[in-house]
Amino acid sequence: MGQQILNAIFIGSIYALFAVGYTLVFGILDILNLAHSAVFMLGAAVTFTLVVNHGQSFWLACAIAIVVAALMGLVIEYVCLRPLRRRRAPPIAALISTIGLALIIVAAVEQGRPGTLFSWLWVDGANSVSLPPGVVPNPTWHVAGLTLEGSKLAIFPITVALMLLLGYVMRFTQVGRGLRAVAENPRAARLMGIDVDRMISLTLIISSALGGLAGILFGVALGDISPYIGRDSVEVRGLAVIVLGGMGSIPGAVLGGYLLGLIEVLAVVLLGSNVRAGVAFAALFLMLVLRPQGLFGAQLKERI
């Protein structure tokens, strides 16, 4: 059981990091950015490519991958969101445009093979790859029947530290106040002299950087980097997490992430593995029925 709790904490951290990016954008813009899963995948894919195909050090590769992910946030804003906002398109239009961008990014990566247009980005096509052993220091200990892996253990403090930092920025800094003002009422924020477009760009940058980092941690710790990790592993679960935690709430997303991780693992242990997804989404359904605003959320204005 101890090992399974560790499994839950680890995967919960990934869900939490990923979902915070989702919820930040939802909190500020009231839209779901479904390109977030593609940014998650790019974080892992860029790190892998820089290390394996371009011979860079792991830490440099991570830094570049996070910058690339952050820039993808700007691409999402300028390509998918801002043009629609200018035309006052409904949130569903933005939802669709971000799905479109996600499909394009995944398709570009999966076409990447030696000699193709995207071979600088990815050469393994649809394959799942992992970083060569030794690239990331990963000491493993066996204590009291438990397997403790460095790379997985590190994810928990990284997640907590980042969430505390984000919480501090949102609550106590000028930027955070600006972001919250935009979330509350963009028009009023604009009248108060806040550059709303700049705040939205900043939100996308922070959100995507966190998504990219989550992808790197996922790829490193699970040894699974493929064009599909975002879509298959975290996209729908990320939505479940922010509903559990409360749409737009950062502490809710963190708690929701760990809760979903725990529910999934307990479902495997107590009820058998073939009901895992069913149990997780039954919990989500119950939450929607009993407490639609989630653990920490305000009353939902729109249901998606």
Place this chain on the structure above:
Amino acid sequence: MRRVRLVSLLVAAAIAGACGSAGGGGTSANSYAGKTIKLGAILSITQAGGVYGPQSRDGMQLAVDQINKAGGVSGAQISLTVKDDASDKAQSAQLAQTMIQSDQDLALLGPTLSNSAVAVHPLAESLKTPILAVSTTGIHIVPDCNFPQTTACRYVFRDSLGEETAIPDNIMSYTTDAHPTTGVLLVAQDDKFSSDGGKIVQATVSKYGINLLKTIPFNKAEADLSPYVTQAVQLKPDVIFITSLGGIPAKIMTEARKQNWQGQFLGGNGFNTGTVSKQAGAAGQGARSASAWYIGNSFPSNADFVSAYKAAYSKDPDQFAAQGYTAIKVIADAAKRANLTFSDLPGDRDKLRAAMETVNIQTPLGPFQFTSTHDVKQTVWVIRMDGQGGFTLVHEIKAS
């Protein structure tokens, strides 16, 4: 419909007559000169089956290039069109329909996944177009492609070794060597190939005295397989059976070794590509499976293939490349003997089908023939991962 049947009967009678008079058929050296034999391959280049499809495509293209360069099939050039079904059953069936009806291909190859084959093969059968499966190893592929109907499909062939042969052979071979007594099965439940493999393991283990402690099903798209692996490892089995596709076997092996499990992994066709062996790395060392092909075989039809493939693609071929290559050679051999008219497509498809039944050639898989149920009849090679992305040969089990 009745007219179609009548035409088929006449064609069949004509073929029988031709075979009777010409002693098995055959054409003069350049009787197809200036013609084109159009073939269509439906492969999974992307998504889950993308681990296998590209190698099948490369193997096929190599065979096409070799044949065309050497003067073609009795003078006819082979034109191969490969389309990606994105590992999606519906897309696979749409492609098959287009290739058969719009593109007017003589015969089809594929699809990569058994999951898609259940949609594509019945379609080819109903449209009377020969289709040769190159990597599908699930159950009910041949001859009962319309399962649960048991009528034998006449146009569906397979050159890939079925899991019903491979998995029991592998378990038998490992039991003889290591006498395991307990096992746990990890099976991807949401995929035909994988769940078929799981059923075969369940049906086989007791014959060899292995107590299957638990079957742990999971879904292919799970974020993290650790909870399943932890469950399996904590039962301390002698062997873990894995029936799954793509990168999943490698992920399971890596996680189980991290959790300090020392037993042996046994698997199916999902193990048989260098991609999986490479991804598993040291964690996969010793993992055993029965394969349709082994790279180290030195008989000429394999050695020539391996060296030509390496020269063309600057990498080692794998089983899927060998089966793709073999498929083109099989169809070319049948086409050569089929007395094709190039003016009557339904008639030519039927002639090709009949000629495929009597193929008997040397291939990278070894001496190749079809059984009476259109399945492959070949030697089974039990191999194990070498921990460095390759495989070594453990046993050779000749076709009975």
